[in-house]
Structure formats: structure tokens, C-alpha cells
Amino acid sequence: MIFKVYYQENANEVPVRENTKTMYIEAESQVEVRKKLSERKINIEFIQKVDGAYLEYEILNEDYKVLEI
Structure with missing residues (x-):
């Protein structure tokens, strides 16, 4: 699953x-x-699961990049 932080x-x-x-x-x-x-050392405000049409929309964003941690 992909999460937006x-x-x-x-x-x-x-x-x-x-x-x-x-x-x-x-x-x-x-x-x-x-x-x-x-x-x-960050302040996490919100974590949101991203899937379906919302994930498709986010992938189109030029800033979309999944971090490998």
C-alpha cells in the first residue's frame, strides 16, 4: 500500500x-x-492511505516519488 505523509x-x-x-x-x-x-526529526501531521482513483491522480503529479526506506 502507498501512504501519503x-x-x-x-x-x-x-x-x-x-x-x-x-x-x-x-x-x-x-x-x-x-x-x-x-x-x-520531522513532525508527522497526518498519514493517509492512497489507492484507487486518488492514487492514479497522485501519480500524475510531478512531485510523486515513493521513498525507499
Whole structure:
């Protein structure tokens, strides 16, 4: 499964929508995504499963790239 992770690069600052970034991770569950990202110093705001038509739409985005962790 592919998950879209919304995050802030600095875990010590208050989240600001304009600074929210996204990344795509392949994992079996949201728990696995959090484990894969646990060593990174980021503030995870939201993890969303991406599939079906939504995944097809995201693939068309030029920024779409699944991270290999």
C-alpha cells in the first residue's frame, strides 16, 4: 500500500500549513510508516492511505516519488 505523509521538517516548531510537505511511503500500515520514519526529526501531521482513483491522480503529479526506506 502507498501512504501519503503530511509533515513539517522541524519537529520543534508549531505546524504552519504553508510549511507542510508531503512524501509517499510504501508500507503495510500506518504503524509501519511511523516506524520507518521514526529516526527522522520531522513532525508527522497526518498519514493517509492512497489507492484507487486518488492514487492514479497522485501519480500524475510531478512531485510523486515513493521513498525507499
